[in-house]
Amino acid sequence: MQMLQLNDSGWAKTYLIYDESSRKSAIIDPVYDYVGNYMEKISDMNLDLEMCIATHTHADHITGCFTIAENTGCDYVMWHSTPSLGVTKYVDENSVLKLGSQEINFYHVPGHTEDSMLIVTSEHVFTGDFLFTGEGGVGRDDLPSGRLKAHWDSLQVMSNLSGDLLVCTGHEAPGVEMQTLSWNNEHNPVLKMTNYEDYVKWQKDTVSQLGHVSKIKVALPANIFAEVPDEIPWL
Numbered sequence: 258m259q260m261l262q263l264n265d266s267g268w269a270k271t272y273l274i275y276d277e278s279s280r281k282s283a284i285i286d287p288v289y290d291y292v293g294n295y296m297e298k299i300s301d302m303n304l305d306l307e308m309c310i311a312t313h314t315h316a317d318h319i320t321g322c323f324t325i326a327e328n329t330g331c332d333y334v335m336w337h338s339t340p341s342l343g344v345t346k347y348v349d350e351n352s353v354l355k356l357g358s359q360e361i362n363f364y365h366v367p368g369h370t371e372d373s374m375l376i377v378t379s380e381h382v383f384t385g386d387f388l389f390t391g392e393g394g395v396g397r398d399d400l401p402s403g404r405l406k407a408h409w410d411s412l413q414v415m416s417n418l419s420g421d422l423l424v425c426t427g428h429e430a431p432g433v434e435m436q437t438l439s440w441n442n443e444h445n446p447v448l449k450m451t452n453y454e455d456y457v458k459w460q461k462d463t464v465s466q467l468g469h470v471s472k473i474k475v476a477l478p479a480n481i482f483a484e485v486p487d488e489i490p491w492l
């Protein structure tokens with residue numbers, strides 16, 4: 258499976274994956290603000306967009322998934338328990354979606370949100386806000402449907418995955434390079450933890466540093482109802 262990260266600026270990461278021979282493609286975690294750029298890129302690369310996939314219901318940006326699905330007729334894919342409307346294909350652990358001959362698998366990893374999932378291809382694992390690279394740790398668990406203990410328990414899922422997979426996360430600070438799962442097992446402070454109390458403390462410290470999510474009151478209802486607001490303050 259081929260993979261490109263599409264966003265030039267900002268902390269949110271959006272991935273385009275495609276099968277080289279069939280030109281079938283999928284976008285993972287598109288941001289509404291850049292939908293025009295994504296469509297141009299897909300057309301320039303002569304790709305056929307089969308689906309948009311959201312790793313979870315985002316609180317920090319409006320997803321581009323329902324807009325792209327409405328405009329192109331592609332599927333909007335999410336974990337089956339998501340509260341988000343507009344989804345056209347629900348997946349679970351038994352789902353195998355295909356782009357040409359390439360397979361995509363899914364794992365439930367609740368914690369950052371209840372509907373968080375991993376998207377796994379032959380070479381990549383797309384983690385959303387379940388896991389970040391190295392010192393980034395993991396996403397915060399204090400937003401709607403977030404649960405500390407569920408996130409901690411979900412980390413066990415990583416042991417089912419090959420250490421060679423490249424970890425493609427939902428956010429990174431500018432300049433952070435993507436690394437393999439094996440590398441993260443050595444360098445991510447949360448993956449190195451052995452007890453839940455340390456995890457709770459790490460989350461508390463991290464959340465107090467991050468402060469409130471600036472776009473949440475606009476972005477979260479937009480994503481749950483699959484509706485672009487009349488006014489988007491940051492556009």
Ligand SMILES: [Fe+2]
Nearest residue numbers: 315316386396
């Ligand atoms: Fe998130």
